[in-house]
Amino acid sequence: MASTDARVISMDEQRAARAAQGGRPRCAATTSEGRPCRNYAVADGYCRIHADEVADPEEAPPARPPARPSGGIDLFEGLRDVLGDDWLDLVKDVAAFARRRLTGDYEVDEFGFDADFTTNVMMPLLRPLHRYYWRVSNSGTEHLPTGGGLVVANHAGTLPADAVMTRLDIFEATGRHARELGADLVFRSPFIGHLGRKTGATLAAGDDADRLLEAGELVAVWPEGFKGVGKHWRDRYKLQRFGRGGFVATALRAQVPIVPTAIVGSEEIYPLVYDVRVLARLLGFPYFPIVAQMFAAPVLGPLSLLPLPTKWHIEYGEPIDTTEYGPEAADDPMAVFDLTDRVRDTIQQMLYRNLMGRRSVFF
Amino acid sequence: MAEAIGRRVLITGIANELAGMLARRLEERDDVEYVVGVDVREPHHDLTRTEFVRADIRNPLVTKVITAAAVDTIVHMSTVSAPDSAGGRARMKEQNVIGAMQLFAAAQKSDTVRRLVLKSTTAVYGSDYSDPALFREEDTPRVPPTSGFAKDATEIEGYARAFGRRRGDVDLTILRFANFLGGRMESAMGAFFALPVVPSVLGYDPRLQFCHEEDAVDVLGRVVLGSHPGIYNVAGPGILYLSQCVRIAGRVPAPIPLPLVSAVAALVKRSRRVDFSPEQLRFLQFGRVGDIQRLREDLDFEPRYSARAAFEDFIARRRISGIVDRDEVVRWERELYDFIQRKGQERFIAARRST
Incomplete structure (x- = not known):
C-alpha cells in the first residue's frame, strides 16, 4: 500500500527544501503503482522519499500520514504541531463539549455535581x-x-x-x-x-x-x-x-x-502575618489577612498577591x-x-x- | 360501609387543570362511585359524571356537600399560589388558610370521611444556602418561609396535621410536589420559562427539581384510591440547574445583580406575567431539592419523567422556541466533523498520489 511507504518529513525541512529548488525538477523514481513519482526532486534527482528508499530501505521510521505535498501553510500540520498527534480527537472532544454545554446536554447529580x-x-x-x-x-x-x-x-x-x-x-x-x-x-x-x-x-x-x-x-x-x-x-x-x-x-x-x-x-x-480582626468583623469574613508578600507590593505591584x-x-x-x-x-x-x-x-x-x-x- | 359500594370523592379547586385531570382519572374507575368538585370558577374540563358545586370552600355549603353526598375522601387542592388570580395577597391568604381551616373543620365533623389528601409543595422547606442537598420529609426548614404561597402552604400543612391528630381514624396524606411542569398545566415555572429572557440572579445557579403533571396525576390517583397515610415529596428523579434549563430551552439568560433583583422583580410583577415573591427570589438563588426515596419505597411509585424528561416535554409541548436551536448546534458539530473528515480524505488521496 502506498500509505505504508509514507515517510516522516518535518515541515521545516520540507519548506527549506522547497525554497532551495528553483526550477523544481521532479523525482526520477516510479511509485509502487507504476506511475512516475510526481514529487519534486530533492537530491540526486530523487524526491526525499525515494532518495531514502534507494539509500536505505530498512531505516524507515514508523508509518504516519504523509505531509501535504502542496505549498502554503497547512492548517492540519499546524494544528498537529501545536496540539500533538491526537489533535483530531482533541478537536472533536472540544466540539462535543461545546455542543453539550450549549444545549444543556450534561448530567448533574442531586448535590449539583457537574x-x-x-x-x-x-x-x-x-x-x-x-x-x-x-x-x-x-x-x-x-x-x-x-x-x-x-x-x-x-x-x-x-x-x-x-x-x-x-x-x-x-x-x-x-x-x-x-x-x-x-x-x-x-x-x-x-x-x-x-x-x-x-x-x-x-x-x-x-x-x-x-x-x-x-x-x-x-x-x-x-x-x-x-x-x-x-x-x-x-x-x-x-x-x-x-x-x-x-x-x-x-x-x-x-x-x-x-x-x-x-x-x-x-x-x-x-504567610499570614496579621489578621485585621476589626475589618473581618465589619465585612463578615472569618478573618482579614495581611500576608507577607503584601509588603513587596511597592516593588512587585499586583504580583505580590500571587x-x-x-x-x-x-x-x-x-x-x-x-x-x-x-x-x-x-x-x-x-x-x-x-x-x-x-x-x-x-x-x-x-x-x-x-x-x-x-x-x-x-x- | 361506603368503601364497599365505591369511593365517594370530593375535590376542591376542581377548575385547576391538575384537579380536572385527577377527576377524569377517577371517573374512569369503576370503584369510584361519585366525584364532586368544588370551586369558585367553572371548570372547563371534559368531565362526564363529576358533579360541580360552585362555592368557596369557606362556604357552609361545602359541609352540606360532604354530609349529603357521604363523601369518604377529600382531596384538597385549591390552594392558590399567585396573588393575582385570587385578587390580592390578603384575599389569597384568606382563601388559602381560612379556607383550609374550614374545610378541615367540616371534615372533622363528618363521620363518613376516611381519607384526606392535601396537595402541598416542597416550598415549605424554604430555600437557603445552609439547606441540606436533599430535603427528607421529616426535615424542618433551616429558614422557614415567611411570606406568600410557601407560608400559606406551611400553615395549611400545620392545620392538616392538627386535623390528623384529632381524627386518628382518617388517613392523612400530604403530597409535597416540586415545581410542576407539563403541557397542560399553568405553573409558576412554566410562566417563568415563557418569558422573553429568563431572569436569574447573578452569581447564583439554583438546583431545580420538577414534577411532571402526568406523574402528579398518577400519584394523586394512587393515594386517593389506596391508603397511604404520611408525607411524601413528589418529583421526578434528578435535578437541573437553572442555567442548564435555559440552555436546554435554547433561551437567553438575563443575570441580574442581587441588589437590583427586587426592583426588576417589581417591574416584571407589574407586567402581570410572573409573580415574584421574596420566597421565589430566594428560590432563584439557592433552589431546593426534595428526597424522593419515600415516594419510591413506601408509595412504590417510580416517576415516569425525570427532571430532564419533564422539562424537555414541557418545552416541546408548549412550543417554547429558543434563540439557540439544539438541532442547529448539533448540525454545526457534525459539519465540523465532516469538514475534518473530508479534509483528511483529501489529504490521504493527495498523499497516495504523491507516493
Whole structure:
C-alpha cells in the first residue's frame, strides 16, 4: 500500500527544501503503482522519499500520514504541531463539549455535581498549578480506598488552595472525584458557592456527608475549617482543633475508612502575618489577612498577591479502620473524641515527618 | 360501609387543570362511585359524571356537600399560589388558610370521611444556602418561609396535621410536589420559562427539581384510591440547574445583580406575567431539592419523567422556541466533523498520489 511507504518529513525541512529548488525538477523514481513519482526532486534527482528508499530501505521510521505535498501553510500540520498527534480527537472532544454545554446536554447529580464541567474545565485549568507552580508530589496513593472513604487533611494557606490541589491530586492518581465538604460561608457566597456545588462540594452537615458515603463516594474534609485556613504564620503545620468531630461520627455511621492526609508546602503559600480582626468583623469574613508578600507590593505591584511557589508534597496515610468501633460508636461521644484525637495525632506526626524530610520550602 | 359500594370523592379547586385531570382519572374507575368538585370558577374540563358545586370552600355549603353526598375522601387542592388570580395577597391568604381551616373543620365533623389528601409543595422547606442537598420529609426548614404561597402552604400543612391528630381514624396524606411542569398545566415555572429572557440572579445557579403533571396525576390517583397515610415529596428523579434549563430551552439568560433583583422583580410583577415573591427570589438563588426515596419505597411509585424528561416535554409541548436551536448546534458539530473528515480524505488521496 502506498500509505505504508509514507515517510516522516518535518515541515521545516520540507519548506527549506522547497525554497532551495528553483526550477523544481521532479523525482526520477516510479511509485509502487507504476506511475512516475510526481514529487519534486530533492537530491540526486530523487524526491526525499525515494532518495531514502534507494539509500536505505530498512531505516524507515514508523508509518504516519504523509505531509501535504502542496505549498502554503497547512492548517492540519499546524494544528498537529501545536496540539500533538491526537489533535483530531482533541478537536472533536472540544466540539462535543461545546455542543453539550450549549444545549444543556450534561448530567448533574442531586448535590449539583457537574462531572462534565469539573473534568473538562476545572481540572485542566488547575493542572498547571499542580504540575508546574507547586510541583505537587504525592505518596501513599495506594491507601485511597476504591469504595467509600473519608480523606481528612490539614488546612491552611489563607486561601483554601490545599483543598483544590488535593482534589486534583486524587483525581490524577485514581481518576475519582473526591467530594469536598465545605463551610456554609462557601455556599452563601455568590459565584464561589455555585462553583463549589458544580465541582462536587457540599455542605459540611451530617446529612449530606452520610448520603455521599452511603453512595460509596470518596469524601474529603478539612476539619480545621476557617481556624485552619486563617491560621497565623507562626502556627503553620500546627493542627488546630478538629471541629466537633462530626466527620468522625459520619465515617463511623457509614463504616468507611478514614484516610489521614498530610499536605506539606501549602501552609507557606500566603504567610499570614496579621489578621485585621476589626475589618473581618465589619465585612463578615472569618478573618482579614495581611500576608507577607503584601509588603513587596511597592516593588512587585499586583504580583505580590500571587501565592508563593512552594514545593508541595501530599502524603496519604494508612487508612484508619472504623469497622472495629462499629456504627453504634457514632453515638458514643467518648469514642468519637478518641478517634478524632487519633486522626489528628496521626496527621500531625505525618506533617512533622514530611517537614523533617524536605530539602527546602521551595524545592 | 361506603368503601364497599365505591369511593365517594370530593375535590376542591376542581377548575385547576391538575384537579380536572385527577377527576377524569377517577371517573374512569369503576370503584369510584361519585366525584364532586368544588370551586369558585367553572371548570372547563371534559368531565362526564363529576358533579360541580360552585362555592368557596369557606362556604357552609361545602359541609352540606360532604354530609349529603357521604363523601369518604377529600382531596384538597385549591390552594392558590399567585396573588393575582385570587385578587390580592390578603384575599389569597384568606382563601388559602381560612379556607383550609374550614374545610378541615367540616371534615372533622363528618363521620363518613376516611381519607384526606392535601396537595402541598416542597416550598415549605424554604430555600437557603445552609439547606441540606436533599430535603427528607421529616426535615424542618433551616429558614422557614415567611411570606406568600410557601407560608400559606406551611400553615395549611400545620392545620392538616392538627386535623390528623384529632381524627386518628382518617388517613392523612400530604403530597409535597416540586415545581410542576407539563403541557397542560399553568405553573409558576412554566410562566417563568415563557418569558422573553429568563431572569436569574447573578452569581447564583439554583438546583431545580420538577414534577411532571402526568406523574402528579398518577400519584394523586394512587393515594386517593389506596391508603397511604404520611408525607411524601413528589418529583421526578434528578435535578437541573437553572442555567442548564435555559440552555436546554435554547433561551437567553438575563443575570441580574442581587441588589437590583427586587426592583426588576417589581417591574416584571407589574407586567402581570410572573409573580415574584421574596420566597421565589430566594428560590432563584439557592433552589431546593426534595428526597424522593419515600415516594419510591413506601408509595412504590417510580416517576415516569425525570427532571430532564419533564422539562424537555414541557418545552416541546408548549412550543417554547429558543434563540439557540439544539438541532442547529448539533448540525454545526457534525459539519465540523465532516469538514475534518473530508479534509483528511483529501489529504490521504493527495498523499497516495504523491507516493
